[in-house]
Amino acid sequence: MPRENSFSDSDGRSLTPDLDDEEHGPSSPTYGTSPIAASPTKHTALPRPRPSFNSSRPAHSEPIRRFRHVVRKVIAMHRSTTVITTRGIGAEPGVDVRRASADAMYGGIKQDCIIEVADYSSTQSSFGRMTNREFVNFMNDDAASAQEPWVKVRWINIAGMSWDVIKAVSLKYNLHPLALEDVFNTRSQTRSKVDYYTQHLFLRILCHELSTDDEAFASAAAQGSTLTDAPRSESPVPFTDADNDVEMREMGDGDFGEDEKTLHGNSTRRKKAPILPTSRSDVSTPRKSRRTTTMHSLDPATKRRIDEVALRALKSGDRVNVKVSPMFIFLFRSGVVISMHSAPSLDLTQPITRRLRQRDTGLRTSADPSLLVQSLLDLLVDKALEVIDTYHVKIRKFEREILLKPKIETVRNLHILSGDLILHKRTLEPIRTVIYGLRRYDVDRAAALVDSSVAANQDFKPAGFMSHKSKIYLADVFDHMEYILSSLEMFAGIGENLINYTFNMASYEMNEVMRRLTLATIIFLPLTLLTGYFGMNFEGMWSVHGHSDLLQVFDIIHERHTHFYSSFWEIALPVMAVVLPIFITPDIKRIIHYVQKHILMKRIVKKTLKTA
Template sequence: MPRENSFSDSDGRSLTPDLEEADVPVPVSPTYDAAPTSPTSARNRPPPLSPTKHTERARTISRPTATSTMHPAHRFRYTVRKVIAMHRGTTVLSGRGVGAEPGVDPRRASADAQYGGIKQDCVIEVADYSTVRSSFGRMTNREFAQFMDDPAASEREPWVKVRWINIGGMSWDVIKAVSLKYDLHPLALEDVFHTRSQTRSKADYYNRHLFLRILCHELGDPDEAIGATAAEGSTLTDLPRSLSPSPFTDADAEMEMRELGKGDFEEDEKTLRGTQPTRKRRPLLPTSRADVRRQSSRTATTTPGRRDTAEVLKDRRMEEAAIKALKSGERVNVKVSPMFIFLLRDGTVISMHATPDLELTQPITRRLRQRDTGLRSSADPSLLVQSLLDLLVDKALEVIDAYHVKIKKFEREILLKPRITTVRNLHILSGDLILHKRTLEPIRTVIYGLRRYDVDRAAALIETTPGAPEVKAVGFMSHKSKIYLADVFDHMEYILTSLEMFAGIGENLINYTFNMASYEMNEVMRRLTLATIIFLPLTLLTGYFGMNFERMWSVQGHSDILFWIIALPVMAIVLPIFIVPDIKRMIHYVQKRMLTKKVAKTFKTA
């Protein structure tokens, strides 16, 4: 009878056989040996066996199983079904498909196979402090993993009120060690590994910790404006979050049977009997990240009408790189990278950012080293989170100042002499401002939610049962941190209003440029029209007097004075008729100038 939650075929047979009946490897994480045993299971555990009983049990285990007495053809069918079941299990373990299990659980072997290739030399700083003393230390990846695995070494001393674990860089071994130590939620870890540079900032409340994802906007080197942002928008895994594997069909089963049995049962029986050369066994479960990528690529290529994921990513990055190259020029190079913050109930704060150094958070570290600062004297972990948010907002203020300088420069160029190159730069700048507004607005929402709805969201996590005493909800943010968050919220308001103002100024300058071009074109057409009106009567009379007629008294009996006697009156009548609007505007302008001079003279004499 198949177990619950096991795969079965159309006949109801289990495709995931029991471990007692089949020698199926159990996926276990390399650093997570076994599941913790509860006290109840420890009490129910049988006593250790004596040497005699141990020998009898060994004999019992070494007895021939049912598969050893099978006919070779039936044994091969049994083996193929087991391989099919393991292939399907591998697909479930390794595929981040639509409807897959959400979250990243570091205790699973599939997480090691999928994210084990994310390796980087991180810089980890552990800071313990209180109002009386502080302690700082830096570690490498290996040292930090050993520090987290050792309960005696990672245990906090009694004087420690706040522990800040600041991780610079992203590496699977470091994130796995800290997540196992502090039991970080799988959904939060999924956001860490599947976050893009344009993902919205947010705050998630869990029972054990508060999770914040905030996008950091900081100025970069202008010379690296193209190369630094070539990979913008990619995740750490280089795979989309909803990679959907193809269903396991009968064709795939036949392919597996052909790969294992050469497509003929007679040859398979020869192989099982040892008359045919055996092939090297491949592992059923993925043992490395390359195995997962190979399986994903094979799944994508065997599905009709579906492009390979690597090709889609390559095309997208190529288009992004081409657009970045076309936008190069007078731009503000802004690096957008996420920072992840975990605030635990026991006073532990964990911060992660992708840059493998700690230059970003050095101002906070310097404040912690000074005893007279408010951050150090309060020994409040939520105030440390507020300081990190304030730091990210200050970095965004530097970006706003750079855009202010750039918009002033473009405004001066436009007012001096409008050019199409300046309009191009303004168009690119306006697009960048729109993108930054999209990524900065959620930060304001997060800060407002921390100030206003912290206790309400913490209360929603409390599970209440009928008849149980009411539990008072306690938020993650203290009252003092909420007061300081009000200042951070004001800065975010200034940033967003500045973005709107700069975007409006840019649009107005672009409109002003095209309006000036239209005005200059109208002036040119007006001059040409005026010249045409002036010379129209003269051209008509010249054509008349230039005709070759034998009897033409106006030419033969008179001189050229007759031409001007006729032309001047005609021009005096035609010109005013066509330029009456201009004459009216000129008269109106003269009247306003006289009125303003009269008013100015009145104020001078008063």
């Protein structure tokens, strides 16, 4: 029977190793031994009976039996890992790096990161770059990672996302599990926000950068859709019984009745798909979707990703390509600032590093960690200003093309530009809210973390994370955000007006063409009617037989002058004189009104000139 506090499968088999197998079983990546196996129990586990071997069993059956035992143990390990790491709606939020389940869930996320550690004060500074292994060893070594007495601010700048690096810095500085969940489960279009915790301040800010067509396309393919309906604690699909058979076949033990065929390699194998996520984008992608290839069998998240990439390909052309990626910032009261961004490059934060290397800069002389956070926010806002300036140039180009000669291609580009501006407004507005909250509610939110019911905290006056000087500089950043958002609204309005102007001009030109055709029809309508009447060749019609449209006709055959007095023009001219004014009266009134206004304007100008 399974021991108490142990997991078991549907057949009642214990999924945790026996006491005699603990030394051979898998150990926790964090603690070294499994906490479940080492936990005390009230009941003693009964020893399992060992199967007796018949002397008639073939000699080669012993390796086969061992192979079966190993395969079943691997399946049990997968099941136990699934039980630990199963998440979904109602799961416990947060990512606790001290749990073995976090290693099983996010251990496959690996990337070659570039970590820069900068220690500085107003008089001294020290800079160093590390790789993943060097940084992990640096964090684990308390003596090496200890700050010198002269260090006022330590800035750990992590470029890239890798589980070993984030786990090491989380264990060292005790990062909050909810903040880590936002780091690993965020998306490109997630709203910017700020969270207050007891140990540190956490900020997630979206960075808007100009990019090329290839970079924007690759970013869309990697990040997927901008919107998601997945739960906040969504994770890969659990390891089901249907997948067990697949794993058995992949391990070479498809049918237990034909072990010899399996051992001799007669069974078919295919490439095994990864069970755990290997990147942050795989965290919200179910495991089964990575095994299928048909469009109908894909999950909604993958379909949205495909639609996003296809839509971006259709929108490619004369547009502003903007790459949106999150930056995560942790601010500690001890003077430690940790920044993370997904791109494995330090080009984004190079301006801040150059300022820290110079002694006469305000960032360096103040040695204020909150001012470093303000500088990072200012850097991201300046990147957004570059995007806005590019949109300004683009909207002026489209306006010039529309005023010169409206084209449907320009209208298409304006439509795409207006949609992009709406999306950028959605991602940029929360940044203004974050900056305003840091300036206005920093102390109040920090005070809310203190439990006032405790007697020791009743006289405690909490302080905010942001200094007074950083709040002053944040006011300038807030003004820049106001300019960015007002520019977005202005560009969107200009684009909409240009689109309306184009279609109004097309309608006006069509109305002018129809007006000319109508005027020509009105002029020639009486003539056409009378010509048709007098052109009828009938003997009995006196008006046709005895009259003509000529005032005088010379009869060559009889050599005499015959005068025919026309009745056609006697009828046609009066009819035209009556019909034309009736139809063109509005035009005549408009012309008269224009002449009167023009004369009045000239009189006022002359009178003004004489007075001056």
